[in-house]
Amino acid sequence: MTSSIRYVLALILILVIAYLIYMYAPKAPVFTNTATSSAAGASAGTQLKVSDVYASTATYKVEAHYPQFGIPSVDTKIKSTVEKAVAEFESYPANPADSAVPQNEFNGSFNSVYVGADVVSVALLLSEYTGGAHPNTNIVSVNVDPRTGRELTLNDALAMTGKTLSQVATESLAQVETKIGADMTFPEGADPKPENYSTFIISKEKVTFIFNSYQVAPYAAGAQQTEFSRVK
Numbered sequence: 001m002t003s004s005i006r007y008v009l010a011l012i013l014i015l016v017i018a019y020l021i022y023m024y025a026p027k028a029p030v031f032t033n034t035a036t037s038s039a040a041g042a043s044a045g046t047q048l049k050v051s052d053v054y055a056s057t058a059t060y061k062v063e064a065h066y067p068q069f070g071i072p073s074v075d076t077k078i079k080s081t082v083e084k085a086v087a088e089f090e091s092y093p094a095n096p097a098d099s100a101v102p103q104n105e106f107n108g109s110f111n112s113v114y115v116g117a118d119v120v121s122v123a124l125l126l127s128e129y130t131g132g133a134h135p136n137t138n139i140v141s142v143n144v145d146p147r148t149g150r151e152l153t154l155n156d157a158l159a160m161t162g163k164t165l166s167q168v169a170t171e172s173l174a175q176v177e178t179k180i181g182a183d184m185t186f187p188e189g190a191d192p193k194p195e196n197y198s199t200f201i202i203s204k205e206k207v208t209f210i211f212n213s214y215q216v217a218p219y220a221a222g223a224q225q226t227e228f229s230r231v232k
Contacts, residue, residue, distance in 0.1 A: 046070065046115055051079070053086060053108065059094040062086055064108025067122055073149030074120045078142050082108055085126045085140070092130065101131040114203045119152060120144050121202040123210065139210050139223055141199045157200045157207050162231040166192045172209060172226040173216075180221050189216035206230055 048067050055062040066082045068075045089106045105128070112123040121143045129135035143152040158165060169192035177185050189196060189211060199210040211217070211224040 048113060048115075053082065055086070055090070056103075058103070060090060060092070060104045060106065062089070062106045064106065064126075065110070066108060066124060067110055067113055069115060069120060071120065071144075071146045074142075074144045074146055077144050077151060078122060078124070081124060081140055081142055082126070085138075089128055095131060099131060101129070104131075105129040105135070107135075112201050114201070115146075116202075116204055118145060118147070119202050120146050123201050134219070137213065137223075139199060139212055141201050141210065143200070143202055152202070154194050154197055154200070157197075157202065157209075160202065160207050160230045160232055161228040163228065165194070165197065168192075168197065168209065168226075168228065171228070172197075175226040176211070176216050176224050179224065180217055184217055184221055186214075186216050189214075202230075204230070 046069055048069060050065050051068050053062060053064040053066075064082055064086060066078055068078065085108070086106060089104070092104060095101055095104065107127045107129075109125045109127075110122055111125065112121070114121040121141070124140045124142065125137055126140060127135045127137040143157075144150070145152060154165075158168065161168065163171075169190055173185070173187055173190040176190060196211075196215070197209050199212065201208050201210065207228050207230060209226045209228075211226075213219050213221075213223055216224050
């Protein structure tokens, strides 16, 4: 085999690998209740502002961005959730001296915000990279009633859908299997257990339940979500 043929074959192989990485690497989750800085029924003048967290040492690097609304009960809950995740990350032991990743990395962002009269809802994307094949992103939802400062529970979310946990679980599994195929689904992750449905976001029209990576599907499939119309 001549060197030119080997070169062409090597180039083809590189292109194939690049294509597979592009196609199957998990994408950043994007939820369908799109971000808005205000909504009908929200307090007049409510505006979304982004707060930032930066930190860097020899062993870690932190960059996080999270929303604030000028609503103390909501802002405090969001801020404390991010700060708790950052503090836990910063407590990790340093990587070995010969590690390919001298600094662990933490990135925080958000991509779904709803501000309504009865709820402020946001999904926080908290990502850690400590070496290995890929970062691990954990999606954490915050849902607060701005009138009382009370954080909404799973029971509140279920009441908004008019369905029981068992009904939501059955329909959620069907939705996930329709999206990615039954052979790619981990059905036990959608079992009707409260911990499986503890991550949810709310908009004016619907309640969206979020399954983090590995919960109902392989990492390559990314986070999954199921949607239910609001009836109240």
